[in-house]
Amino acid sequence: MAEIPAAVWNALAPQHDGLVDNPFLDHRFLLALEQSGSASNRTGWQPQHLLLSDSTGTLVGAMPLYLKSHSQGEYVFDHGWADAFQRAGGEYYPKLQCAVPFTPVTGPRFLAKDDASRTALIRTAETLATRNNISSVHATFVSEAEADLARGSGWLVRHDTQYHWHNDGFSSFEDFLGTLSSRHRKVTRRERRDALEADGLTVKWLTGADLTEAVWDQFFEFYQDTGSRKWGRPYLNRRFFSLLSEAMADRVLLMFAYDGDEPIAGTFSMIGHDRLYGRYWGATRNVPFLHFELCYYQAIDYAIAHKLPVVEAGAQGEHKLARGYAPATTRSVHWIGHPGLRDAVARFVAQERASVAREQEQLERYTPFRHGDPH
Structure with a gap:
């Protein structure tokens, strides 16, 4: 993050009165994670941020991205996927993680002003993984619009629940x-x-x-x-x-x-x-x-x-x-390179989404509000 101008990075995120709406996407927050050593090579969060420029060299997109050697600090659990792939003879780690480290907060992950640039970031992450023989790319706690965009690019979508x-x-x-x-x-x-x-x-x-x-x-x-x-x-x-x-x-x-x-x-x-x-x-x-x-x-x-x-x-x-x-529903999106692993994960996340939807329907019945009151 120290190599990326703060004003340029922050300009790509939604802002209000000159401040990034979501403070976890602020350049200063991500920089503090890296400069403190909390998110670093030593802790298994090697920064690999993607930057997208137009033909004039102007930065038009960015993705907070990390090369990871484990699945800790993500709050979206894929340990089962890793174990299954390892047992089948594959190498799940390292993987690429698009996220704010240690932060289960929904917010933009594909920072850009238009969907064409966001799609270019998604495709670039796939290319980076393929060229370097990396098993997968994951973007966690994405917005609903970003989840839809990634789904359109063939990524798998997971749902979970927060309150x-x-x-x-x-x-x-x-x-x-x-x-x-x-x-x-x-x-x-x-x-x-x-x-x-x-x-x-x-x-x-x-x-x-x-x-x-x-x-x-x-x-x-x-x-x-x-x-x-x-x-x-x-x-x-x-x-x-x-x-x-x-x-x-x-x-x-x-x-x-x-x-x-x-x-x-x-x-x-x-x-x-x-x-x-x-x-x-x-x-x-x-x-x-x-x-x-x-x-x-x-x-x-x-x-x-x-x-x-x-x-x-x-x-x-x-x-x-x-x-x-x-x-409240949270979303993550996942690109899996190996066809067999992708098919297995696709079946799992489809069942998981249905389970989450049923659970949320049940939970709504137990809210503490008086009947008919909004919440």
Whole structure:
């Protein structure tokens, strides 16, 4: 990313008031991942970004692309495909991954102003894989339009489910609670009360100049605790957060829970043009319902206060449904070079899409909203 002018890269992504709508596609975010060493050759994320220029040499397209030696940090799981191909005598790795590393957030992946340029990027990725005997190319958390475009180019499409909260013009959290059934209103109020009042905790929102190195030290302690319990080693290192804070602190939001002056838990989110993206959580003390308070309810409070239409609460987690977060479809697209593997994967993803659709129909029946209320 350091070899690509930031203004040129960012100009290819959707913008509002001079800022990239989706902060994870901002050149500064991707640069911080690389400069910190979080996304690097050493961690199995070797940058291979594609750039598309017209006949005048003007950059008209770009794709965030990485050569990968594993399938970690993607949140779209293809380990089964890799194992099957290996057992059949094939070499699944290395593969090419078009993504924002460690980030299960939908956004543009084929950065260009028109579909012809996006298609050229798709074809170039295929050519790069074919010429270098690379098994596959994957683009994860693509937009619906990009998924349709890739499907038209012969790529396979996968679906999965996340949970997003939608702001229907609420003026307060109580206004939002009015859309829930009586039982869910009572449960939500009790969870919020038990999370904070029982231990006398307070919550602060921190962004911009609030994000001192001391604050980041504390958050990193939270982040490491959750990472070590979930997957053994956190993907992001301490330097990443400092670099990100230096570059785009106004688009970062930390929410800390304090016992007096001592922070005991915190969340990390990014602020987009029209939504809040919840990413990481951690705590040094186990407090009932504090996870729900910081990750879900405080995020709703922030979105209402700042008139953001959507909160994306990260990957997976059916428990989010009862807290007002509705099912949303995510998409990924896949080019498989080997015909036999492609046929097997094609059958799998077709069955998977049908299963996801049925599951979402079931989940809609268990939303906490009063009958007939929008969400």
